[in-house]
Amino acid sequence: MRPKNRVRRKLKMEIKQILVPVDFSEYSDRAVDFALTLAEKLNAAITLFHVIVMFSEDVDEARRLKEYEQVVRAREKWIQERLKAHRMEADERGIAVKSEVRRGFSPADEILEFLAEKDFDLVVMGTHGRTGIKHLIHGSVTERVVRLSPVPVLTVHHAQHEFNPKHILVPIDFSRHSLKAVDYAALLAQQFQAQVTFLHVIEEMIHPAFYAAHMESLFQLDPQLKTRALERLQSFVNRSDLNAQYMVLEGKPYKEILEFANQHNVDLIVMATRGLTGLDYILLGSTAERVVRLAQCAVLTVGHVEEENQE
CATH class of the missing domain: 3.40.50.620 (HUPs)
Known part of the structure; x- marks a missing residue:
């Protein structure tokens, strides 16, 4: 960390x-x-x-x-x-x-x-x-x-039993949707004097090199991957007047989000949702909706973000 x-x-x-x-x-x-x-x-x-x-x-x-x-x-x-x-x-x-x-x-x-x-x-x-x-x-x-x-x-x-968040978790996937989630997390963190953790999950991928090298982790396959991801995460989130900490994990995003929240006393998750509908939703579901369904704490979902000037 x-x-x-x-x-x-x-x-x-x-x-x-x-x-x-x-x-x-x-x-x-x-x-x-x-x-x-x-x-x-x-x-x-x-x-x-x-x-x-x-x-x-x-x-x-x-x-x-x-x-x-x-x-x-x-x-x-x-x-x-x-x-x-x-x-x-x-x-x-x-x-x-x-x-x-x-x-x-x-x-x-x-x-x-x-x-x-x-x-x-x-x-x-x-x-x-x-x-x-x-x-x-x-x-x-x-x-x-x-x-x-x-x-x-x-x-x-x-x-x-009560809404008094002291540890807010914000999953980040580097989409413009994530930027709005950062802002809402900042608003609530300032009101409740909460700690904020920004988390990026590198999704596990099936790649021949991964198995040929008998690796147990993508971070073993590319030792600089985690460092680069942390630097990108900090640069991406560098938009809110907060004291924040950053984490990069690998695995299934919704599972890693839920596990981190359970293990680190997170009492609010703030995350973007892509607003999937139709066949996309039936086939793919949604990381955000799985988190909403399975999280043991409150979840604030932010969706339908219009294109913005991110300067």
């Missing part, structure tokens, strides 16, 4: 409007807690957002629309009471808060549509962390929002 180095860049973004989708699960309640903490730190406002999924309880009720309308209205009343408790907590902490309830068939689509209509800076939401067959069958509202949101998304696991 390299010694800490001071790197500088003037931050240009701010977080003033936070959207918090809620479904009143333990994951959702934890997301509200995290959002309230962020709002206090950043002097931001919160909008609580709930989607009533139409015809989700009983297919027979859909055939009796009048009766079903009564069911939905009763549910709306119950939801407003639940939201009121969250609003009262925000009021007590001096946080501006609003709430919105909509009807729809897809919570993810309703969240994305609401994001397109309003001017939000961040989404904070819980994740159930599904894996295996259950994940393949049901997918995840959170993962769809992570993949398609026009603003960063902070995903929260219920096992993490």
Whole structure:
């Protein structure tokens, strides 16, 4: 691990409007807690957002629309009471808060549509962390929002009891997307006085020379590879006014990110997501989405970065 180095860049973004989708699960309640903490730190406002999924309880009720309308209205009343408790907590902490309830068939689509209509800076939401067959069958509202949101998304696991990051991990792949992740990590590091580690993972590749030489590591095959990568990493990240440290590892990116986070008490991962869709997503998945699904800490994903002048 390299010694800490001071790197500088003037931050240009701010977080003033936070959207918090809620479904009143333990994951959702934890997301509200995290959002309230962020709002206090950043002097931001919160909008609580709930989607009533139409015809989700009983297919027979859909055939009796009048009766079903009564069911939905009763549910709306119950939801407003639940939201009121969250609003009262925000009021007590001096946080501006609003709430919105909509009807729809897809919570993810309703969240994305609401994001397109309003001017939000961040989404904070819980994740159930599904894996295996259950994940393949049901997918995840959170993962769809992570993949398609026009603003960063902070995903929260219920096992993490509070949002007070002291060690932030920022995976870097040298894309322009990574640059925006650096800026958001810097913003939060300054607010929470957190340590930041920038990590680049050199992906294992199958190459005849690797096996012919009976090497166990790419760093054995090219002894200067790690040094060059560290120098490139420091130069690339040299844009934020931070005390930062740098790491270069080899392996599967998502596995190395998760292992490093678990072994070094990381409580927030900030990373870029490429926003894969269609066949690319089905075939390749996403390093960021695997990290979101499997990480034991909160993950802030930053995507949909426009081309910028990087000078």
